[in-house]
Amino acid sequence: MRPYRSAPVLAGCAALVLALTGTGTAHATAATHAAAVPGPRDLARQTLPAGDGWASEGAGTTGGAAAAPEHVYTVTTWARFKAALAADTGGAPRIIRVVGTLNATEGGCASFEADGYDFERYLADYDPAVWGRDTPVSGPQEELRAASAKKQAASIKAAVPARTTIVGVGDDAGITGGSLQIQHVDDVIVRNLTLESPLDCFPQWDPTDGATGAWNSEYDAMVVYGSTHVWIDHNTFTDGRYPDSSLPHYYGEVYQQHDGELDIVRGANHITASWNVFADHDKTLMIGNSDSAAATDAGKLKVTLHHNLFSGVVERAPRVRFGQVDAYNNHHVVRKGQPYAYTFGIGHESRLHAEKNSFSLPAGVSAARILKKWKEAPVTAVGNYVNGRPVDLIAVHNAEIPGETLTPGAGWTPTLRARVDDPRALPGLVTARAGAGRLR
Incomplete structure (x- = not known):
């Protein structure tokens, strides 16, 4: 009945594993403790270099690099990963090494269903031909859907504490179906x-969303919510086995089961996202989630995005509200025939500085669409290249989309940059080095 089928956890286990008991208390052999001593290229002990984006501001970002051996955990299952996050370190730094792929939904969607929930009944009850399109859905099946969604949320959300480093071991480490919640920590x-x-x-049907209604989903792969000094580096964000093109349609609308890949919201500040891959997704990266959030967001949401690969994404790469966002040396690939709306979204009180990025656009997709004006806000876009040639993104946007005239000049100049590459080198450089499995 459900369109989702969970895959088995990938096999893989380190020879020495710091196990967790059922209560989440760490125990290890002397040999395991010895294995936790950092080597010269121990990724878990590396810290953000000085001057590398907004996350290097002030004291910088060190995560769990200084963790004592008893606070280093190697995990091979989602349950042990969550236990390692919850382990009481007394506020001391921790390192969590991920081996293989952790499956947050190993039991499948059926394991979250509340008693009495029936998707076929849900479809019959809220069919627009029966329910109409003027009133939000309500009643027993909607209540059971919400209860089922609550069970899924409790299972797949993982709260990340302060002073933590999470690092994949080797080339194949990852998480499927989980949502990392970096909330109110430093x-x-x-x-x-x-x-x-x-x-x-359990997406919710909203018949009042637009002219024809829409299915609305929850859960981002990662959320940075009210947190400070966060470094997100060399990860691959992807829809993987379940691209939007594989999702079914009900009531004539796509049964949307994805939300964002990365959200940075609610007063989050001093974030660096570097050398990541964001692939094959619709609403990809949002910085600031509400025009009405001035109380929490004004003067914050300072984010650096550099040397990231955005490939096959539809929009929000990123969309910005309020923040001083430095987007430089990123490579954006729009594939022939893919849905594409825009790359940079200029939102309420944003101050985006987009410099020395590169774009690969297919024939028929104009560079004027790279920028999208949502609200009046100044933007800097200089030194950017499209298909190997320099393009003034603001000028071409204003010339071709006169109803959305953009104001040049974000009013600030980024200074926290560890390296700046010629944008003509980015297609090769970023494609070869960004994403998981590329760190050596």
């Missing part, structure tokens, strides 16, 4: 993971 590093977007098992 000093977090996440590196070298392939994050397959969680599938919402």
Whole structure:
């Protein structure tokens, strides 16, 4: 009945594993402790370099690099991963090494269903021919859907504490179906993971959403919510086995089971996202989630995006509200025939500085569409290249889309940049080095 089928956890286990008991308390042999001593290229002990984006501001970002051996955990299952996150370290830094792929929905959608929930009954009850399109859905099946969604949320959301480094071991470490929640904490590093977007098992039908209604889903692969000094590096964000093109349609609308890949919201500040891959997704990366959030967001949402690959994404790469966002040296690939709306979304009180990025656009897709004006806000876009040639993105946008005239000049100049490459080198450089499994 459900369109989602969970895959088995990939096999793989380190020879020495710091296990967790059922209560989440760490125990290890002397040999395992010895294995936790950092080597010269121990990714878990690396910290954000000085001057590398907004996350290097002030004291910088060190995550769990200084963790004592008893606070280093190696995990091979989602349950042990969550236990390692919840382990009481007394506020001391921790390192969590991920081996293989952790499956947050190993039991499938059926394991979250509340007693009495029936998707076929849901479809029959809220069919627009029966329910109409003027009133939000309500009643027993909607209540059971909400209860089922609550069970899924409790299972797949993983709260990341302060002073934590999460790092994938080797080339095949990752998480499927999980949502990393970095909320109201400081000093977090996440590196070298392939994050397959969680599938919402229980999207809600909203007949009042637009002219024809829409299915709305929850769960981002990663959320940075009210947190500071976060470094997100060399990860791959993808819809993986379940691209939007594979999702079914009900009531004539796509049964949307994806939300975002990365959201940075609600007063989050001093974030660097570097050398990541964002692939094959619709609403990809949102910075600031509400025009009415000035109380939490004004003066914050300072984010650096550099050397990231955005490939096959439809929109929000990123969409920005409020923040001073430095987007430089990213490579954006729009594939022939894919849905494409825009790349940079200029939102309420945003101050986006987009410099020395490169874009690969197919024939028929104009560079004027790279920028999208949602609200009046100044933007800097300089030194960018499209298909190997320099293009003034603001000028071409204003010339071809006069109803959305953009104002040049974001009013600030980024200074926290560890390296700046010629944008003509980015297609080769970023494609070869961005994403999980590329750190050595």
